Amino acid sequence: MMQTKLLSIIIPTYNMEPYLRHCLDSLIIDKGMDELEVFVINDGSKDRSSKIAREYQDKYPNTFYVIDKVNGNYGSCINRGLKEATGKYIKVLDADDCFNARALQDVIQRLMNIDTDVILTNYVIVRNEKTESFFLNYADGQVVNIDSDVVEYFSMHNVIYKRSLLKNMDYIQTEGISYTDQEWIFYPMLKADSAVFFNLSLYRYTLGREGQTMDWGTLCRNIGMIENIVMQMLIRLTDYKNDISVCRRKYVENVLQVQIELIYRVELLSKRKELCNIEILNKIDKMIFSYNLDFYKKFSNQAMYMVSYVKYFRKGIIFPNRFRHLLLLLQKLENSLKR
Known part of the structure; x- marks a missing residue:
């Protein structure tokens, strides 16, 4: 975990036993996995979430890391992950969602030649086995100056941040409550200088699960x-x-x-x-x-x-x-x- 990686993925996890394996499987890729580190932050789960995550840590010890902590809700998981991360860039992935593995490979390859504060991608909503794609209205590779160009509204599913941006602004997410993903798309954008758009549908966002925060x-x-x-x-x-x-x-x-x-x-x-x-x-x-x-x-x-x-x-x-x-x-x- 001493080696600096290109992309750190933080996965807040609380009682996600039925979904976690599918989530982690989506991060096992043929090319670029050595540039990836994945932090499964187990937020005091009472099910087998930690045990499942440790299977991946044992099999891929240079990529997957499990951190067990007392329950502090979503923001506390982000904060702990940021303390551990070494990647040039940071992405959050919820444990009941997943990535498109091919798109993840492409993202890692393209990150090697990028130095903007923000990377934006498309995402897909998955609901009852049906999918709906959400596209941002930019050209592939387009660079946006946040002070002089209009930036479209985006969600946490769209965004990757440079870790130094978050570190330099002492970013801390509110702990003890849900819905703090809104802070993730708000506060860093007060400081970010530029963004680049990758025309890739990386994130697969699952809706319709009982008990979801957006229910x-x-x-x-x-x-x-x-x-x-x-x-x-x-x-x-x-x-x-x-x-x-x-x-x-x-x-x-x-x-x-x-x-x-x-x-x-x-x-x-x-x-x-x-x-x-x-x-x-x-x-x-x-x-x-x-x-x-x-x-x-x-x-x-x-x-x-x-x-x-x-x-x-x-x-x-x-x-x-x-x-x-x-x-x-x-x-x-x-x-x-x-x-």
């Missing part, structure tokens, strides 16, 4: 975690807003917008028995308004739709301050249509 029921139960992450992002972006370029700001605002819309949708449209957390929504609303008025206005159309839905289908809900104004607008619109 609607799980989201409703844990929406407070996302709210906490978004509020911290808003604080950081407010601090940076006068020091970053227009293009960089557009990208990080897009990351925030996706998560804020998710919060509004879950809090206002979920069929939970309890009412929405008005205090938190008002707090986030004020933070958005304080950050930037134009950014604040982006949410008006979606908020209007949600107010309309809730007004007719969820009687008795108390609207957050901002949505009360929208409700009045909606009522004026209805009255004008009745005349």
Whole structure:
């Protein structure tokens, strides 16, 4: 583990016995495996996850490394993996997902001639044995300057980072909660200089598994975690807003917008028995308004739709301050249509 590798892969793992073997098998490649190191971070699993991972460590001792630790949730696994990694580049792979092995070989080969802070690839969603590809709108090999070019919104499935970028900014992911993959696509992009696009579909993202963090029921139960992450992002972006370029700001605002819309949708449209957390929504609303008025206005159309839905289908809900104004607008619109 003393030798510096080209690519480090961090695999946060908690009770992933049914999926882990498929995940690790996808990393066994014919060419370039000597440039690869894989850290399976076992987050206090109660099943056979650690034992399965150690089979790979025993068979491929120069590539696979197993680290057993007490449970600290997703971010703690990323942080531990970053401490151990020696690779020039870092990629996160969830234990219930996998890579396309051929694409992984190609990525390793191309990384030998790349020095950008960020590498972006395509990814594939796998749901009930059906696949759907998600492509970024760049030419293969295109280099993007993050300060002067518009960067498309991407997910953790798309991105590989240079390890020195994360090290120099003292990157630490929030521990003890889920959904911190949003931090992975937000904070490094405040510091990265350039990105290059590989037209390869590397990551295969599995959806539809019961208990996944993006399952609607799980989201409703844990929406407070996302709210906490978004509020911290808003604080950081407010601090940076006068020091970053227009293009960089557009990208990080897009990351925030996706998560804020998710919060509004879950809090206002979920069929939970309890009412929405008005205090938190008002707090986030004020933070958005304080950050930037134009950014604040982006949410008006979606908020209007949600107010309309809730007004007719969820009687008795108390609207957050901002949505009360929208409700009045909606009522004026209805009255004008009745005349």
